[in-house]
Amino acid sequence: MVKCKSILKWFFIALVLLFIYFPIIFLTINSFNESNMIQSGWKGFSLEHYKYFFSFDNEPLRVVLQTLALAFVVAALSTLLGTVGAIGLFYSKKRINRTLSAINQIPVINAEVVTAISFALFVSFFGFDKNTFLPLIIGQMIICTPFVVLSIIPKLKQMDNNLYEAALDLGASPTKALFSVIIPQILPGIIAGFLLSVTLSLDDYVVAVYTKPDSFETISTHIYSLDSKGNYFGPRIKAAYWAFTAIIFLIIIISVIAVNIYATHKARSKKK
Numbered sequence: 001m002v003k004c005k006s007i008l009k010w011f012f013i014a015l016v017l018l019f020i021y022f023p024i025i026f027l028t029i030n031s032f033n034e035s036n037m038i039q040s041g042w043k044g045f046s047l048e049h050y051k052y053f054f055s056f057d058n059e060p061l062r063v064v065l066q067t068l069a070l071a072f073v074v075a076a077l078s079t080l081l082g083t084v085g086a087i088g089l090f091y092s093k094k095r096i097n098r099t100l101s102a103i104n105q106i107p108v109i110n111a112e113v114v115t116a117i118s119f120a121l122f123v124s125f126f127g128f129d130k131n132t133f134l135p136l137i138i139g140q141m142i143i144c145t146p147f148v149v150l151s152i153i154p155k156l157k158q159m160d161n162n163l164y165e166a167a168l169d170l171g172a173s174p175t176k177a178l179f180s181v182i183i184p185q186i187l188p189g190i191i192a193g194f195l196l197s198v199t200l201s202l203d204d205y206v207v208a209v210y211t212k213p214d215s216f217e218t219i220s221t222h223i224y225s226l227d228s229k230g231n232y233f234g235p236r237i238k239a240a241y242w243a244f245t246a247i248i249f250l251i252i253i254i255s256v257i258a259v260n261i262y263a264t265h266k267a268r269s270k271k272k
Helices: 002-030 048-053 059-090 094-109 112-126 134-158 161-169 174-203 206-211 219-225 234-271
Strands: none
Touching: 002 234, 048 059, 048 234, 059 094, 059 134, 059 174, 059 219, 059 234, 094 134, 112 134, 112 206, 134 174, 134 206, 161 174, 206 219, 219 234
């Protein structure tokens, strides 16, 4: 009976992993397919999609680079604002804490399309120029910053407040104590919030499509625009994004393996 339960457990885990990773693996395999259409089946092994993707004369690489640049700018600003907000929220009075926590939850609980349309109406009402990139950056920050706050708050609750008070008693200024005591203790939450913001920015379509400049494309808006009628190179460009998917998947696998090897090596070093 115990053996049967163990088999069922691992079978269920295998099904979940297959459900999550099969689309990525399927696209990775097709990135080496000579055909530009999945429906056409396997036409033979080819690196043509990778060559097309890495050519600066074609759109995909340019779109990916500018999307990454946007993601890192948004993530940096969101992390800075979220860190300040989380610290201020943690040390505020209970009534203020509850109010601000409820406000912070609104973009998290709300559907992204509602937030995007609301912000687009706000931008339109006040006549902000979309070509300045400010509406796009601020719009994505509204989505990302609450998640940064939620990543840092648990670390603040786990923090030993006595260390901060001891630093003040020993003559450190509040600013010095902040950067020497508090920031190092909540650094894992800050890094997690930054990485989460990068992911959310890369994944965003709704906010970007309403607030981006007309001449600017993100990965999601570019792929969606390829379905427009009369786009002869649409299938070719989409196929190039299969190569991008395979590259990202490989980077993630290597990163996870490297982190686990480092953690194992560090644990063994401590035991010695």
